[in-house]
Structure formats: C-alpha cells, structure tokens
Amino acid sequence: MIRRIALTIVFLFVGLVLTSSLGTGSSDAGTNVEQGNNPPQRIPEGDTPIKTVKPYISSQHKALPEVNEKPKSVSSQKTHETDKLFIQGKDAIDNGNLEEAIEIWEKAVKAYDFEKEPAKQMDVLSRLAVTYQHLGHYSKSLDKLKSALELSGNINDRNRLAVIYGGFGQYYYLTGELNKSKDYFVKGLLLAKETGGLELAADILNNYANFMAAQQHSVEAIDAYKECVNLAERVNRSDLSVRAKINMSRVYIDQNMLADAKLLLEDAFKKLSGLHDTYNKIYDFIAISRLMNRIYLKSPETDILNRAYNALQSAEAIAGKLTNRRASSYALGYLGALYEQGKRYDDALLLTNRAILAAQQANATESLYRWYWQQGRISRKRGNIDEAITNYRHALQSLRAIRLDVSAACSQRAQISFREAAGPVYFELADILLQRSASQRNTEQAKHDLFEARNTVEQLKGAELQDYFQDDCVVALKIKTKNLEQIIQQTAVVYFILLPNRIELLVTLPSGLKQFTVPISIEPLNSEVIAFRNSLERSEGNYLQNAQKLYEWLIRPLEKTLIAERIETLIFVPDGMLRTIPMGALHDGECFLISKYTVVTTPGITLMDPHPxxxxxxxxxxxxxxxxxxxxxxxxxxxxxxxxxxxxxxxxxxxxxxxxxxxxxxxxxxxxxxxxxxxxxxxxxxxxxxxxxxxxxxxxxxxxxxxxxxxxxxxxxxxxxxxxxxxxxxxxxxxxxxxxxxxxxxxxxxxxxxxxxxxxxxxxxxxxxxxxxxxxxxxxxxxxxxxxxxxxxxxxxxxxxxxxxxxxxxxxxxx
The missing domain is CATH 3.40.50.1460 (Rossmann fold)
Incomplete structure (x- = not known):
C-alpha cells in the first residue's frame, strides 16, 4: 500500500485537517439539496458526533526561504531555468498537487546540484522533506533532511539551518520519537529568533504547539499558539495566524473553555473568508466546521451550528472552483454528516452520495470508506436494512485496502488504536447482521448472517493484533491455520460480540453455530468485569458475587445446550474487557467453571495448525x-x-x-x-x-x-x-x-x-x-x-x- 494517504487517514479518524492534500479533480454537481438559510437541526446527545479536530501539519512551505528567480548573469541561464522549476513546484503545492510538486522538485534538486548552487538545493530539499511528510513518506523525508543538513556544513546560513531543524522536529513528531522532536523544535526556534526569521519562527511555533497539545501540555501549547499568532500577524501571514487560532481553539474545547474557543473560531472564519482561495483554505473551513460542531454538541446554540454549516458550504464552493474532487468529497461528506446529525436523512443521503462519487473520481480510498460507512448509517436509520448492509460491506472493502496505513498513522500520530479508530464500522455491520439473523431464525439467511457477523468481528481482531504489535504476523500465519470448527469433538467455541446495548454469544457446537443474546449493555458489563478482576487479585477479596453475576450473564444462557451436547472443553474468544479476566473463575453458585470444563482462550477463531x-x-x-x-x-x-x-x-x-x-x-x-x-x-x-x-x-x-x-x-x-x-x-x-x-x-x-x-x-x-x-x-x-x-x-x-x-x-x- 502506498504511504501517500497516511496523514489523510489520520485526518479521517481523529479529525486532523491537512494543510496540503493528495490529489485534484472537480466536484460533481450531483443532486441539489436545499441549503442556504435552512441548515440541519440539532440531534439529541448520544448520536454519532463528528470526531475531534486535532492540530494541523503546518503549511511550512511559505516559511521556507525563497529561491532567487533572477539570474546572476547571462551565464547563469540554466540556474534561471531551474528556478522556474522551483516556482512550478510551489504552484503545484498551492493547488494541492503534492505528487506533481515532488516530481518537479526532484528534478530541481539534481539541477541545482549540477549547477553548484548548494543554498538553493538546500531550500528545495527542505520543501521536499515537508511534502514527503504530508504524504506519509517518512523515510524519504528523513533522507532529504539529512542531505540538506550535510549541505549546511558548507554554508554558514543559520536561517536555513533553522528550517532543517524544524523539519527534523516535525519528522520525529510524526514518527513518535518525541524527545528528539522537542529538541529539534527548540533548536530550530532559537535559531530562527536569533537570525530574525520571524515567519519561520511562527511556523515552528505552530508545529511545536501541536506537539505540546498532543502531549496534553495545554498551557504550554496555548502559549506557543499565541506567540505564533503574534509573529504571524507581524509578518502578514494571515493564513498561519488563522491556522494557529483553529488549533488553539481545539485545545480550549478539550479544556471545556467553549466561549474562548468560539471567539477564536469566529475570528478565524472571518479572516479566512477574506483570504485567497487555495487548497489549504478548504481544509481550514472544514476544521472550523468540525470544531464548531463540537462546541454545539456540548452547548447547543443555533448560531454555532449555522457557522459549522456555512463553513462547509464555503469549503465545497472552493473545492468546486479549484476542481478538486478529493476536497469536494470531504466537504460534501461532512455536510452530509451534519444533515444526518439533524435527522434530515433524505438530504443527508443525497449529499453522501455526491461525496462518494467525488471520492471515486479522485480515487480517494481514504475518504471513500468513510462516506460508505455514513451511507450505511443513514440507510439503517431510514429503515432500509439490506441497503445499509451493502454500504457497510463497501466501507469495509475500502477500509481493508488502507488498513496498514490506518494502523501506522494512528500509532505514529494520533496515539489511538486501530480498534478505537475503525472498530465502529465492524461492530455496526455485525450488529445489523445479528439483528436480521435473530428475526429470521432457522433459515439459511440467518445462518449466513451469523457467519458473516462473526467473520466481520474476526477481521477486526486480526487487525487489532497487527496494530498492537505493528506486525503483519497474524496475516502471515493464516496460511498455517485451521478453522476450529473442523476439529471440534466435545468442544464448544464461545465467541463474544460486545455491542452497546447487548452481548451476543455465537457458540460453535458439534451441531452447528447458535446465537444467544443477553440484554446487558456494555457499561454494566465492564463495571462488573473490573470489579471481578480487582477482587480476584486480592487474596482476601470477596469475589463470589461478581463471579456469579458474570456466570449468569455469560454462561447460564448456554448451560442446557452445553450439557445436551456433552461438551467438555470451552474455547473462549473474548473481546474488550473480557480479555482481562480468567473465565475459569466464573462461579455457578456451587463450583467454579474450571471444575466442570477445561477452559482455553484464543484471540480468534483460527489457531496455528492445532494438533496434540x-x-x-x-x-x-x-x-x-x-x-x-x-x-x-x-x-x-x-x-x-x-x-x-x-x-x-x-x-x-x-x-x-x-x-x-x-x-x-x-x-x-x-x-x-x-x-x-x-x-x-x-x-x-x-x-x-x-x-x-x-x-x-x-x-x-x-x-x-x-x-x-x-x-x-x-x-x-x-x-x-x-x-x-x-x-x-x-x-x-x-x-x-x-x-x-x-x-x-x-x-x-x-x-x-x-x-x-x-x-x-x-x-x-x-x-x-x-x-x-x-x-x-x-x-x-x-x-x-x-x-x-x-x-x-x-x-x-x-x-x-x-x-x-x-x-x-x-x-x-x-x-
């Protein structure tokens, strides 16, 4: 899988808005939805909110040194031609064509090397490093930074060295080496200030503030953002000032300082509206919308929701003007999400369909999965279950194509797990399938739905292990595995699927796969599991009440079936908090489960070539x-x-x-x-x-x-x-x-x-x-x-x- 989508994927899962993007295209006109003065209405607490916006990857290109376009003499005509390449690359960046910019600048680097122009070569290398970071090509970014640093030894230019240090800081931040990241940010910032490079200092401050916010050092982050805003306004970098304010508002929202966040976003919206239409401007508006919506969900006020709506309208209009289909897919998709939130499902579906079409035209797999998921949710809410299932399947198909990038991006940048980021897609599909199966018991369709539901969650379990170990070992081992169902003799496999409002037990028995539903929601289950684990760890603890309650929920519904089929071995495939407790310690009021059955745990329904x-x-x-x-x-x-x-x-x-x-x-x-x-x-x-x-x-x-x-x-x-x-x-x-x-x-x-x-x-x-x-x-x-x-x-x-x-x-x- 090409790493070019890595940072966009982080944007999808945790709300990081990119300041550069990954493709171009045009917005499809699609079907008009009534807009203007009729924004979507609020939804009650509990419906799916738009996820948190996290700090930007900064638009570092503008703060980097400019290459002198004018030739020094008639004999430097080749250098002048290379300078044109540099400008072409900048134009490509402004239009969101990062791959095109890379291709142009790679030629410029070779040309400047041939022409013995080390300073200009350093400038292009620094820009290439930033661009590769935006695309998730971290090793290539590091190579460019090292090359630039090596050239700096021949040039006594502390401002250019500050640029390189800032690039290293961002590289190590993105790849999770936080101590190195902080050191380079600080070194770059000190050098930029010493040399009077206020614009560069402002840019590094924004990145450094992002770093501090990610580490939950809110006070330090806000101070850095404020200093960034001050410097950016002194050097007329309104775009960077707006970006820092958007990022700072996110920290305020995290601290529940909603009034301060709203003021910043209102100011950012006003100033952003007056800036030239660019690719980055689209994502700035999307960021404002998502943050405004976060405020609205915490403190519902119509004017805040209207602003969120208007920001997305602005983003979609600019994307259409710049004929960028990828950006259009995000703007249209998040507009659809607002209408879904407002329970205007027909309009939400039309907008989401347009987002899907735009994503398909742009080959934007990282956004396509999200809009299919959204379409599935909307179809379900409209009562069209078959259509919802089809859309969820499409979402998972798109997600599988980018799973490795999702996992890497989550761990490197967002510090969240793949399950936290993508798990809802898997579980929501399993939920629908299990409901349909329960309504059509003892039919071939019900049997098919049970297997598909279990296999859907099984896919997530495999991805979880790969995500945890950052290793494709699970996929590699599937070649060597056998399905448990092929070797069952007096054995039952108990597969737990924990849903928000119930527990589903899918039990594989010699007679086949059976479904048991327990009407216990996830919160009381987790509370009971934690209490049980705590009581078990204390040898003086009173564990019996917890052990018996969990037995009643998890084993009692199966008891008669297990006895009837003469089961001797229970293989548990636990999920969530159930992984933290020993199932053999559950108690039926007379004895422990281990007294009646041999008990085994497995992370999935496949094992490594099981034999005695x-x-x-x-x-x-x-x-x-x-x-x-x-x-x-x-x-x-x-x-x-x-x-x-x-x-x-x-x-x-x-x-x-x-x-x-x-x-x-x-x-x-x-x-x-x-x-x-x-x-x-x-x-x-x-x-x-x-x-x-x-x-x-x-x-x-x-x-x-x-x-x-x-x-x-x-x-x-x-x-x-x-x-x-x-x-x-x-x-x-x-x-x-x-x-x-x-x-x-x-x-x-x-x-x-x-x-x-x-x-x-x-x-x-x-x-x-x-x-x-x-x-x-x-x-x-x-x-x-x-x-x-x-x-x-x-x-x-x-x-x-x-x-x-x-x-x-x-x-x-x-x-």
Whole structure:
C-alpha cells in the first residue's frame, strides 16, 4: 500500500485537517439539496458526533526561504531555468498537487546540484522533506533532511539551518520519537529568533504547539499558539495566524473553555473568508466546521451550528472552483454528516452520495470508506436494512485496502488504536447482521448472517493484533491455520460480540453455530468485569458475587445446550474487557467453571495448525530470575520451580546471571526446543513498546522474543508451548490483555500459558510443576493438564482462593 494517504487517514479518524492534500479533480454537481438559510437541526446527545479536530501539519512551505528567480548573469541561464522549476513546484503545492510538486522538485534538486548552487538545493530539499511528510513518506523525508543538513556544513546560513531543524522536529513528531522532536523544535526556534526569521519562527511555533497539545501540555501549547499568532500577524501571514487560532481553539474545547474557543473560531472564519482561495483554505473551513460542531454538541446554540454549516458550504464552493474532487468529497461528506446529525436523512443521503462519487473520481480510498460507512448509517436509520448492509460491506472493502496505513498513522500520530479508530464500522455491520439473523431464525439467511457477523468481528481482531504489535504476523500465519470448527469433538467455541446495548454469544457446537443474546449493555458489563478482576487479585477479596453475576450473564444462557451436547472443553474468544479476566473463575453458585470444563482462550477463531503436543523427545528451555534485579522484587521459589521441572524433563536451566539475551539466543540456535518456560517478571502494557520480559541485565521485548525463537535452525519444528509464569496486565486495560492474548502468535508458538497478574511465588511454583507433571501423560491435552493443576490448587486450603490459581490462562492450541 502506498504511504501517500497516511496523514489523510489520520485526518479521517481523529479529525486532523491537512494543510496540503493528495490529489485534484472537480466536484460533481450531483443532486441539489436545499441549503442556504435552512441548515440541519440539532440531534439529541448520544448520536454519532463528528470526531475531534486535532492540530494541523503546518503549511511550512511559505516559511521556507525563497529561491532567487533572477539570474546572476547571462551565464547563469540554466540556474534561471531551474528556478522556474522551483516556482512550478510551489504552484503545484498551492493547488494541492503534492505528487506533481515532488516530481518537479526532484528534478530541481539534481539541477541545482549540477549547477553548484548548494543554498538553493538546500531550500528545495527542505520543501521536499515537508511534502514527503504530508504524504506519509517518512523515510524519504528523513533522507532529504539529512542531505540538506550535510549541505549546511558548507554554508554558514543559520536561517536555513533553522528550517532543517524544524523539519527534523516535525519528522520525529510524526514518527513518535518525541524527545528528539522537542529538541529539534527548540533548536530550530532559537535559531530562527536569533537570525530574525520571524515567519519561520511562527511556523515552528505552530508545529511545536501541536506537539505540546498532543502531549496534553495545554498551557504550554496555548502559549506557543499565541506567540505564533503574534509573529504571524507581524509578518502578514494571515493564513498561519488563522491556522494557529483553529488549533488553539481545539485545545480550549478539550479544556471545556467553549466561549474562548468560539471567539477564536469566529475570528478565524472571518479572516479566512477574506483570504485567497487555495487548497489549504478548504481544509481550514472544514476544521472550523468540525470544531464548531463540537462546541454545539456540548452547548447547543443555533448560531454555532449555522457557522459549522456555512463553513462547509464555503469549503465545497472552493473545492468546486479549484476542481478538486478529493476536497469536494470531504466537504460534501461532512455536510452530509451534519444533515444526518439533524435527522434530515433524505438530504443527508443525497449529499453522501455526491461525496462518494467525488471520492471515486479522485480515487480517494481514504475518504471513500468513510462516506460508505455514513451511507450505511443513514440507510439503517431510514429503515432500509439490506441497503445499509451493502454500504457497510463497501466501507469495509475500502477500509481493508488502507488498513496498514490506518494502523501506522494512528500509532505514529494520533496515539489511538486501530480498534478505537475503525472498530465502529465492524461492530455496526455485525450488529445489523445479528439483528436480521435473530428475526429470521432457522433459515439459511440467518445462518449466513451469523457467519458473516462473526467473520466481520474476526477481521477486526486480526487487525487489532497487527496494530498492537505493528506486525503483519497474524496475516502471515493464516496460511498455517485451521478453522476450529473442523476439529471440534466435545468442544464448544464461545465467541463474544460486545455491542452497546447487548452481548451476543455465537457458540460453535458439534451441531452447528447458535446465537444467544443477553440484554446487558456494555457499561454494566465492564463495571462488573473490573470489579471481578480487582477482587480476584486480592487474596482476601470477596469475589463470589461478581463471579456469579458474570456466570449468569455469560454462561447460564448456554448451560442446557452445553450439557445436551456433552461438551467438555470451552474455547473462549473474548473481546474488550473480557480479555482481562480468567473465565475459569466464573462461579455457578456451587463450583467454579474450571471444575466442570477445561477452559482455553484464543484471540480468534483460527489457531496455528492445532494438533496434540508431541511428548517424544520433548526439549524444554528453562529460564528465569530468582534474584531481585533492575528494581524488581526477588522470586525465591523460581529456583525450586525450574529444578522440579528439570527433574521431569531433563532440561537445561538458565537462571539469574545466566538468564541473559545472548545465552538464550545461543541456546535457540543450537537446540530444537519445543517448549520454552520463562519464570521471570513480565509486563504487558497497552503500549507494546512498554511490554517486556525481564532478563538479568536487560528487558526482552516481544520483537526480540520473536527473533530469538526464530533463530533456531529447526524453525520448521514449531515451539509447541511458551510459558510465562510471572506476567502482569493492568486492571481494566483490554489493550494490554490483547498483547498477552497475542503473545503465542507473535512469538511463533502454537500456544502460550501465561498469567494475567503476578501472584504468590510459592503458588506459582507449585502450579507450574503440577501442570508439567500432568502434561507428561499422553492422555492429557495442555488444557486438561492446566485444569488438573488448577483443581489441585483449588483443593489446597492455602491456595483455594482464585487469586492463586485463576490468573493462569492457556492461549491458542489447547491439544
């Protein structure tokens, strides 16, 4: 997928309005909708709002040094021709044709290099770097900045050096290296002020303020925006002043300072209306509209909604004048969203159809998905369910084409997950399909709808794992997977779909797929799950009430069916907050679920080539820490844990000072280990960069773990089991639990045994040894071995409380 849409995608998902865009075209006339003095009406709280506008990528081109057009002499005619290329590139930027500008400026860079014009070459390189950033080509942007910096060593020009520093600051901001970003912004700003480059200083200040706002440093951001406005007005950069005011208003809205935000936006609207019509002006008006609408939804006033409406009308008119279909699609689409918000669905549908047509003409996939989604919502509200389903399918088809860019852009720029950004599209389609299925039970159409609903959510789960690990491992592994339904024997797969107003349980049984609906909304479910998890972690806690309530909601509706079909193994595919709790600890009032069933967790309905674990020639790699290192507490029972497992399997132990990355790597290269057992502190965080396993002198990231396992010369003989006996995920953090659920897939193991939270060291040691002892029996699957080990702990008065045995979950292949 071409990275050119990356920043536009961020705009779509989190409201970032670009100051440069990615294509041209003309607005289709379409069907007229009554407009003018008849704006859409407000909607009640709870309907889908237009999402938050976040700071711009600044229009840095205007602040960059100008290339002198006039030739120095008759002999510099070639340079004069190259200067014309420079101007052509600027014109392309003004019209939103970034790819065209790049093509022209790349020629100019080569020409200036041939003509020995390093200063002019630096200017074009700096502009190229900014343009590549707008298109999401970050590596190319970095290459241009490095080339410009190298040239600066031959030219004593501190103003040009400030430009380069500002470019580096923006590059590192976009790629998530925040410390470097701040350092370069500050260096560039100081240089710009020292050299009297007020326009450049204003531009860097706007970018720096965006950076501070993204880090939620609101006071510092507002101060920087105000300074930017002051400098921009001193040098007659009205466009930059307007942009900074729009960005500053967003911070005010986040702080609920609505009156201040409204004043800024009113002023920005007035000044923007008087500026020359440009491509950037379109997106400025769109930004004003979306922010005005945010204010309206918090404090409904007709004049605010009218201003939001008028701003989009202005944007659409300019897009038509500039014949830019991509920009037209945004203006028309967001107008449609306002009419949808006002419940004027016929008009909303007409505008959305025009937005779709404009996006198709511009090949604007990143906007096309959004307008199909909007059309689906509108069709549903108009009662046309079949049409709504068709539109949702189109939306997901468009979204799949840009999924990798969406994921990368969200993580790099917006600090949100793919699920938060795109999840509603998947769940809304699943919701409609499940409702239609429930209304047509026992029909072929109902069966088809159930499978499509589950597969729709399954697509999201795969994308979530890829997004979390920033790795395409899930897609790559699908080639090796088998569907669970093909291997079910006395096994049920319970697939949770959590919708705003209910829980849907899709249960795969030997007799087929069945639907169970529980009328519990997401809020009370999440509250109960968090309370249950909190009570479980405290060995003195009273967990029973929560355990029984969750059983009533999640298991009781299935109970008679499970008994009738003689189910022995439950494979749970949890979602959301359900990932953070052990299902085996649910209680029916008489006993725990683990007392009746073997329990397995999997992040999706496919597994890595499931087959029984081979007991012959099993080779275990044992590693861990008993000593306190790097600020983490000692685990004194690790020594006994590793030694007792060694007695069962004759394994090699790497403990304490020997448990270092180099030794693990060497061991994996030399021996075909099929079981890896790590008894050390581990942390799973919502940020995968903070997820690690502790070694003696380092921290082992998930990427490093994956590489270590892949080092083995015998990689075709997969690791059957990865055991992590002292992990911790945060209470209520379903994204961190997602990382734990995906660890087997990420590491290249068929299954993983891991803990949701750290527990009593002695209890862990005993449970682990008991598990491996039962695993030696060919009659026991991994799931059965864990069940027997947990039941043994349950029978011990010291460890009866589920805090001691429940956190251990088996993920993936249970056989």
């Amino acid at each position: 674990i081979s007991r012959e020639n099993s080779k275990l790699l044992l590693g861990g820490l008993s000593e306190a290192v790097q600020g983490f507490s000692a685990l004194p029972n690790v020594t006994a844990e590793l030694q007792n497992i060694q007695k069962l399997y004759g394994s090699v132990i790497y403990q304490d000072r020997d448990f270092i990355n180099a030794n693990i790597e060497k061991a994996m290269k030399g021996t075909p280990y099929n079981v890896i057992h790590i008894a050390s502190h581990g942390q799973f965080d919502r940020d995968p960069q903070k997820t690690f396993l502790l070694t003696y002198n380092d921290k082992l990231s998930m990427n490093q773990l994956e590489r270590l396992i892949a080092q083995g010369r015998f990689r075709d003989q997969a690791v059957e089991l990865l055991t992590l006996s002292a992990c911790q995920t945060a209470v209520g953090d379903d994204r961190a639990a997602l990382g734990l659920a995906g660890i087997a897939i990420k590491a290249g193991a068929r299954s993983a045994l891991a803990s949701l939270w750290s527990i009593n060291d002695e209890a862990t040691s005993q449970l682990m040894v008991e598990f491996y002892r039962h695993l030696q029996s060919t009659s026991n699957s991994k799931a059965k071995a864990l069940q027997l080990a947990q039941q043994k702990m349950l029978s011990d008065e010291r460890f009866h409380h589920p805090a001691y045995w429940a956190p251990f979950i088996l993920i993936g292949n249970w056989l």
